[in-house]
Amino acid sequence: xxxxxxxxxxxxxxxxxxxxxxxxxxxxxxxxxxxxxxxxxxxxxxxxxxxxxxxxxxxxxxxxxxxxxxxxxxxxxxxxxxxxxxxxxxxxxxxxx
Amino acid sequence: xxxxxxxxxxxxxxxxxxxxxxxxxxxxxxxxxxxxxxxxxxxxxxxxxxxxxxxxxxxxxxxxxxxxxxxxxxxxxxxxxxxxxxxxxxxxxxxxxxxxxxxxxxxxxxxxxxxxxxxxxxxxxxxxxxxxxxxxxxxxxxxxxxxxxxxxxxxxxxxxxxxxxxxxxxxxxxxxxxxxxxxx
Numbered sequence: 001x002x003x004x005x006x007x008x009x010x011x012x013x014x015x016x017x018x019x020x021x022x023x024x025x026x027x028x029x030x031x032x033x034x035x036x037x038x039x040x041x042x043x044x045x046x047x048x049x050x051x052x053x054x055x056x057x058x059x060x061x062x063x064x065x066x067x068x069x070x071x072x073x074x075x076x077x078x079x080x081x082x083x084x085x086x087x088x089x090x091x092x093x094x095x096x097x
Numbered sequence: 098x099x100x101x102x103x104x105x106x107x108x109x110x111x112x113x114x115x116x117x118x119x120x121x122x123x124x125x126x127x128x129x130x131x132x133x134x135x136x137x138x139x140x141x142x143x144x145x146x147x148x149x150x151x152x153x154x155x156x157x158x159x160x161x162x163x164x165x166x167x168x169x170x171x172x173x174x175x176x177x178x179x180x181x182x183x184x185x186x187x188x189x190x191x192x193x194x195x196x197x198x199x200x201x202x203x204x205x206x207x208x209x210x211x212x213x214x215x216x217x218x219x220x221x222x223x224x225x226x227x228x229x230x231x232x233x234x235x236x237x238x239x240x241x242x243x244x245x246x247x248x249x250x251x252x253x254x255x256x257x258x259x260x261x262x263x264x265x266x267x268x269x270x271x272x273x274x275x276x277x278x279x280x281x
Contacts, residue, residue: 004166005255008174008208015214019103028182030192030202036220037131039180039204042103043217044138050212057212061160087148092213093138094147 007057014055015039015046051089099134102127142217144239149215151247158252160210168255171267172244173209175236175256177227180204180220194223205230207254227259231266240265 016023019042028035049055098116101107102123109120116123157172179194179201192200204219205227218234231237244252244265253267260268 004161004164004210005174005176005257007210007212008176008206011206011208011212011214012176012178020105021103021107022180025181026183028180030182030185034128034131035180035182036202037135038103039202039220040139040142040217041099041131041134043142043206043214044134045100045103047141047213055212057208057210061164061210087211087213091148092141 007060010056015042018042018046018049047092048089051087051092098123099127099130142214144216144236144243146243149209149243151245154244154252155246157210158246168253168267170246170250170252171255172252173207173215173254175205175207175216175231175254175260175266177203177205177230179223190224192223197223199223203227203230205234205236207236227257228261231256231260237263237265 019038022028022035022039022042027033050057098112101112101115107115109123112118112123113120118126154172158170161171162169179197179199180203181199181201182192184200185192189200192202194201194203201223202220203223203225204217204221206214206218207216209215216236218230218236221230221233225233240254241264244254246252251264253265256266256268258268260266262268
């Protein structure tokens with residue numbers, strides 16, 4: 001189970017790789033710049049990046065996927081394992097009703 | 098411009114050269130944009146119950162099961178992360194984490210196997226324990242309301258041993274060696 005739990009750590013790593021200003025400790029000053037906001041918005045932008053680029057984590061879970069899917073999400077992507085395609089940007093960024 | 102600001106330790110004066118605007122104006126623009134994006138999309142970081150339907154959660158759990166994981170009722174992974182910050186002059190002890198020995202802020206995230214961070218809570222002070230953050234975030238109530246398979250059976254998120262176990266949260270046994278019964 002720990003082998004699959006590790007993806008959560010990859011996730012944190014990838015957020016920092018994309019937005020490495022967050023990893024620059026000396027400029028991360030509490031009450032001086034909105035650093036909590038910066039991290040939250042970076043996570044949102046990271047999610048958008050996931051939607052567009054299909055990076056490491058969905059690929060990891062997509063390996064040898066040959067099961068009968070309960071719900072096919074998207075018939076157009078036959079070569080991709082359908083199960084774990086991240087949502088499209090439109091699916092992900094929807095307004096709150 | 099915001100992406101440039103977050104991408105690398107750009108100083109505001111560098112961005113002044115790059116964009117041709119005064120540093121204070123660059124700062125104001127990026128901060129306004131941060132607020133704008135966050136206000137508009139913050140419901141996505143809470144728990145997006147419109148996208149994370151029971152069917153989708155069930156698919157996540159199947160995907161995790163397919164990776165030879167022993168559990169088949171787990172749809173995501175929860176963990177806290179510590180982001181180090183510069184030492185504040187006032188109130189530094191409240192953000193000091195004695196375990197990692199640094200000043201930091203803590204965030205809690207749930208990751209679904211499609212790579213999307215479907216829940217982010219934070220920042221909270223770095224001295225608070227993971228399970229206290231979990232209680233504070235009110236995540237158990239949210240999962241009580243939403244995290245079910247289509248047939249009504251509860252689905253769990255998987256944490257590390259700090260989190261404990263309940264109907265919607267599951268974690269391994271502590272310690273480096275696990276006994277035979279625990280392994281079962």
